[in-house]
Amino acid sequence: MYLLGFDLGSSSVKACLLNVETGTAVASAFFPESEMAIDAPQAGFAEQAPDAWWKNACLASKAVLQKAGVQPQDVKAIGISYQMHGLVVVDKDLNVLRPAIIWCDSRAVSYGEKAFQSIGPAKSLSHLLNSPGNFTAAKLAWVKANEPSIYANIDKIMLPGDYLAARMTGEVITTPSGLSEGIFWDFLENKPAEFLLSYYGFDQSLLPTIKPTFAEQGRLSAQAATELGLAEGTPVTYRAGDQPNNALSLNVMDPGEIAATGGTSGVVYGVSESAQYDPQSRVNTFLHVNHTPEAPRYGVLLCINGTGILNSWLRNQVLRGSVGYAEMNDIAIHAPVGADGLLCLPFGNGAERVLENRDLGASFHGLQLTRHGLPHLIRAAQEGIVFSFYYGIQIMEQVGVGLKTIRAGEANMFLSPLFRDTLANLTGAEIQLYNTDGAQGAARGAGLGLGLFKNREEAFNGLKVVRTIEPDMRAQEAYRDAYGRWIEVLSQKTE
Incomplete structure (x- = not known):
């Protein structure tokens, strides 16, 4: 019995196949072997083609199954980790309307700053725990102002991982954690931030359906299964942004625990049980993957x-x-x-x-x-x-x-x-x-979402300090x- 995790980065898409019984990775692969292109049509812009993400995910999926000699029907669930804060816009047929505006794109800074001042720092920080800054909501505001014909055709907006899952299942789903990283989440009201949507003039129907981080979020369509080399009907049961997922992959789930990465960008990510914020939004607070109203868990992220x-x-x-x-x-x-x-x-x-x-x-x-x-x-x-x-x-x-x-x-x-x-x-x-990475963490998350593990200790069997x-x-x-x-x-x- 196996779990498949994908890690959609800005350089490549990695896949990892995890053996449920041993808790160890049996195969991994990433594509492309050279880094994916990041287009910069103007200074401060950074864009990627979502279709390239999908094609590389398909190559990575087929490669790990071939390496491990595993049959498609033995993969019981899929988990997805993805580059945070990006914006993908699609029409009603899931056609991508423009290249994705990714995390390191700077074009929306002024839109976020104007919203912060207009809404008021006190309300923004108490409800959003952040300034709208240069996050996904502000990027959508840039599209609305600068590409009105594209904006008019948008049916749904997505984060990069939402798009990858939509290509798999045909369903447009997101999570509270994902909405919080896009600065669409009202922490006080525990729902999408209606006041921010109203300020920008966004209809709430643009947001995907919301499901928990650990839950069934759709099943592979016949076409997607063929392209990925997997079995039709395999469930997608976990998704999270790369930094919350990196914390999960390291079993960083409770207050006082710290995770770090040093890839293209560098991150330090700490877990807190209190909704605190930096008044200048130099570090940012989001919902961690295991957050619940009864047991709050917030991820404080330095990027x-x-x-x-x-x-x-x-x-x-x-x-x-x-x-x-x-x-x-x-x-x-x-x-x-x-x-x-x-x-x-x-x-x-x-x-x-x-x-x-x-x-x-x-x-x-x-x-x-x-x-x-x-x-x-x-x-x-x-x-x-x-x-x-x-x-x-x-x-x-x-x-x-x-x-x-x-x-x-x-x-x-x-x-x-x-x-x-x-x-x-x-x-x-x-x-x-530790002997882990984001794709392996996404695979463990898929097992937690499917309910394969009795408890957290069992989920992290095989995770070791090296x-x-x-x-x-x-x-x-x-x-x-x-x-x-x-x-x-x-x-x-x-x-």
Whole structure:
């Protein structure tokens, strides 16, 4: 008996097949093997074709079944994790009307800010726990204002995972957690935010049908089953945004637990039982996957857009792809902590929420041509990424999310000893790395949604710590000094 999880990212779509009895992944695959294109028709824009997501999901699904030698009928349920905050618009026949506006697109900042001021910060923050900012609702407002002919033909709006599920089942479904990440959810009223819909002039009929995160959300149609290589009627029983799902994949479900990722963007995600918010919306609060009115669970999310993408840019543009990431780490250790005064602001992937939606671009500071070389450049970049994490973590602490242990999958930036040692030594937190990823988490979520597991402990059978990084307090002063210099540069750029 198996469960299939999909993780729809901005770089690829990954699939994982999980053995229910052992709780272990038996096969995984991702497509495309090179990164999916992100189109930028104007500065600050970021778009992708939803049909490309579907085609890559089909390739990944067939690949994992072939690798594992599993029959389609042995897959009992499907779970979906997806890139958050995107906007997909479709007509009544589920035809996509324009490319998806994805998470790192900055075009809607002014629409969110105007709504925040017009509705009033007090009402926005108390009901939405966030400013409308640059989230999905504001992106839809941009379409309404700038593409009225497209807006007039919209039957439903969807998040990326909603679209993937709709291609599977023909049903347009979303979740309270999903609506909260799009800033469509009223936390006080526990329903869609009618006052925000009214402000923007959105008809509530544009929203999909709402179902729980863990529940049957449709079954595979005959056509979708054929394209995916699966059995018709297989249920979709879980969906969540990538960061709540990453927390689920690490068994981060209760207050005080922290999850982190370091992919294209970097995230620190903490769980709280109280609906708190940052007055400046630099970190954001959403409904966690296991939230109920009786047992509230809120996810407080810090997102840094420019993390792994900076490391990738250095490798592909500066090093021309001549070395791998592991070799880059070997080069970087020849530079001292603080990179001998060279500092990097990693904010080069769109407007940063943690900087109040400023788009500073990425930049290096203090470069000395006679003293600094490639080791300093790589080290400064990775330290800059960690410094941006720590900057946001301090804001999270102000809204009641404590930090003692960081859980993460052993992947992406967390494969770098330099990155994880810097993070542990600067924060003073233990880092636990696990044998999991988003697609595996989505598969576990599917099992929970189907009711296959007796309890949470059984659901996470097979999840194991593969590496623990303890902070070296003797090194902390050097990292704190470098961080202090970094803050001075950041302050100058944001004045």
